[in-house]
Amino acid sequence: MKRSLNQPVPGGSHIFQRIYTRLGCRARPPHFIVVYHPYADLTHTIRLRGDVAYVRLSDVLRGAPSAVVEATAAILLGRIYRRQPPPEMFDIYRQFSYARPTRQRLLVLRRKRIRRRECRPAGKHHDLAPLYERLNQCYFAGLLMRPHLGWSVRPWRAQLGCFDPALRQILINQRLDEESIPEYVVAYVLYHEMLHQKHPMRFMRCRRESHSAEFRADEMRFADYARAIKFLDRFPAATRRLSLFPV
Ligand SMILES: [Zn+2]
Incomplete structure (x- = not known):
């Protein structure tokens, strides 16, 4: 049954062999088996076995x-063989993955393929529900639609919070659900994720470019902005990232 999920990519093996050579790999290429897999996001994987x-x-x-499949091949092969794919291939891939139709398709797929875990806004020390209402009234004139709110099931290493538009959900890193974390810090992280609700991201991923100038300006309006940022400085840099959205 599992096999039927994967369908061969027509000409996939040839594409990978061609790109392998183009990247300047000299050893005999492996035998490539290339299939489409119904991931819930724009994930691609490569595994070498013998x-x-x-x-x-x-x-x-x-x-x-x-050209997009070739660019994907170049990026994947570049990673495992430590070769630098030509910059134009990165551009092709980036343009495809950021294009509106691709994003739209991913949103629909994610909704179908990912089941949202039940989550509760009330943590051990902080309750996100009243906090959300307060921030909504204070900064958004009460106009935001409350999404599902909750705490991550496990402590996250690489992010503080996450807004997932496909699941209409904001999750906050459970590491912030501690007595030692002031409420204004939790509020700031929640506020940041609420801004992602307000400013739909062009690229979904919470990289610098997904924070427009308007987003940044709005973020500065948060009353405890400087204090919260200062407090969060004590977290390892990786954790300080906000909403690394996994698409
Ligand atoms: Zn963000």
């Missing part, structure tokens, strides 16, 4: 121009 390379491409690439 002289076989198992490649799974997100099925969002199905129907994409062959």
Whole structure:
């Protein structure tokens, strides 16, 4: 049954062999088995086992121009063989993955393929529900639709919070649900995620470019902004990232 999930990528093996050579890999190429896999996001994986390379491409690439598949191959192969893919291939991939139709398709797929875990806004020390209401009234004129609110099931290492538009959910790192964490810090992280609700991201991922100038300006309006940032400085840099959205 599991096999039927994966469908061969037409010409996939040839594409990977060609790109392997183009990247300047000299050893004999592995035998490439390339399939589409129904990931819930734009994930692609490659595993080397002996002289076989198992490649799974997100099925969002199905129907994409062959240049996009080639660019994906270059990025994947570049990673495992430590080669630098040509910059134009990165551009092709980036343009495809940020394009509105791709994003739209990913949103629909995610809704279908990911089941939202039940979560509760009330943690051990902080309750996100009243906090959300207060921030909504104070900064958004009460106009935001309350999404599902909750704490991460496990402590996250790489992010403080996350807004997932497909699941209409804001999760906050459970490491912030501590007595030692002042409420204004939790409020700031929640406020940041609420801003993602207000400013739909062009790229979904919470990278610097997903925070527009308007987003940044709004963020500064938070009354305890400077204090919260200062407090969060004590967290390891990786954890200080806000909403690294996994798409
Ligand atoms: Zn963000």
